[in-house]
Amino acid sequence: MIGLRRGLVRGARISALGVHVPERVLTNDEISQFLDTSDEWILTRTGIRERRIARVDEAASDLGEIAARRALEEGGLDAAGLDLVIVATISPDHIMPATASIVADKIGATKAGAFDVQAGCTGFVYALAIATAFVSANIYSNVLVVGAEVLSKMVDWEDRSTCILFGDGAGAVLVQPTDNGSIFSFDLGNDGSGAPSLLVPAGGSRMPATFDTVRDHEHAMHMTGSEVFKFATRTVVDSCQKVLADAEIGVDDVDLFVPHQANIRIIETASRRLGMSEGQVFANLDRFGNTSCASIPICLHEARESGRLKKGDTLLMAGFGAGLTWGSCLTKWEL
Ligand code: ACO
Numbered sequence: 001m002i003g004l005r006r007g008l009v010r011g012a013r014i015s016a017l018g019v020h021v022p023e024r025v026l027t028n029d030e031i032s033q034f035l036d037t038s039d040e041w042i043l044t045r046t047g048i049r050e051r052r053i054a055r056v057d058e059a060a061s062d063l064g065e066i067a068a069r070r071a072l073e074e075g076g077l078d079a080a081g082l083d084l085v086i087v088a089t090i091s092p093d094h095i096m097p098a099t100a101s102i103v104a105d106k107i108g109a110t111k112a113g114a115f116d117v118q119a120g121c122t123g124f125v126y127a128l129a130i131a132t133a134f135v136s137a138n139i140y141s142n143v144l145v146v147g148a149e150v151l152s153k154m155v156d157w158e159d160r161s162t163c164i165l166f167g168d169g170a171g172a173v174l175v176q177p178t179d180n181g182s183i184f185s186f187d188l189g190n191d192g193s194g195a196p197s198l199l200v201p202a203g204g205s206r207m208p209a210t211f212d213t214v215r216d217h218e219h220a221m222h223m224t225g226s227e228v229f230k231f232a233t234r235t236v237v238d239s240c241q242k243v244l245a246d247a248e249i250g251v252d253d254v255d256l257f258v259p260h261q262a263n264i265r266i267i268e269t270a271s272r273r274l275g276m277s278e279g280q281v282f283a284n285l286d287r288f289g290n291t292s293c294a295s296i297p298i299c300l301h302e303a304r305e306s307g308r309l310k311k312g313d314t315l316l317m318a319g320f321g322a323g324l325t326w327g328s329c330l331t332k333w334e335l
Helices: 039-046 060-075 099-107 123-136 192-197 211-215 225-246 264-274 292-305
Strands: 011-020 025-027 050-052 084-088 113-117 143-150 168-178 183-190 256-259 314-321 325-332
Touching: 011 060, 011 123, 011 183, 011 292, 011 325, 039 264, 050 168, 060 084, 060 099, 060 143, 060 168, 060 292, 084 099, 084 123, 099 113, 099 143, 113 123, 123 143, 123 168, 123 183, 123 292, 123 314, 123 325, 143 292, 168 292, 183 225, 192 225, 225 264, 225 314, 225 325, 256 264, 256 292, 292 314
Parallel strands: 084 113, 084 143, 256 314
Antiparallel strands: 011 168, 025 050, 143 168, 183 325, 314 325
């Protein structure tokens, strides 16, 4: 848990936001033309109607670059002024080098350090916590956090229980200092015993690539959906309650709750257990599916554009995913 009352030197805030999603829309009906599924099944079980799909020649850094440029433009900052670029992703361009190195090069962040954060779909919250720590400790003043995913290339399009869930997109935020310490509380968690519930088995040092691993689809995401579902509803509630308690505020004080967009039933169950009203909760997975590390910034952008998220609002964000990891962040929205 990171709380500003715990002796940090100065406050940090989200000072700019940019997103980018590919143009191509893939509907449930289209998927049901090549897979034994239906719009009705997908919509009822997940809340997803359609998702965006990147072009064959597009990788995570390509989507991240555009989101990053938009955030920098909004923040009025030249990329050369960045101190650090952090990319949260589970669909990196390559295992090596970090996608952050590629994004930093594309945008011209010539003076910035760069690294990736791999914390499953919680990556954006983890990266935001790291950015906040660097800024709050007065080490850096201009940190760019990018969540970028091309999950359409990480799923097995013959596995109907996973491929229907995911979509592609990117979001970026600029984290800078503030006098009033607006990012005020984080909670980050992990239970590695749950790693087998959500993983890409091959392609790493445990199971290097062979003809067999390719043939057996071991380079795609494997998931035990029901385990992840139970884990997610439990940890999101606990984690959100921790950051609310740390900030000494109640659920009613939250203006907007933006959870990771994995499944509408997870969002509804967790929100209900937290005691949130429908009007406090933001969801857009019906149109984007699960974009993993990009889902929260894409939601923030839509919420702001639609007037659901306004300057001065108390914002609660929560992520969960492979690891199994979870994390939440309570902040005052200052854009
Ligand atoms: N269309 C039709 N039928 C399907 C489909 C599909 N797309 N997928 C599965 N089914 C079938 C199954 O084969 C099963 O059939 P059976 O009863 O004959 O065996 C039946 O539907 C029920 O399957 P379940 O897996 O029990 O369905 P469930 O209600 O659990 O829903 C789902 C599955 C949507 C995956 C759900 O478990 C879920 O959302 N879990 C959480 C997943 C999640 O959040 N993942 C992202 C985490 S973030 C990250 O880090 C990537």
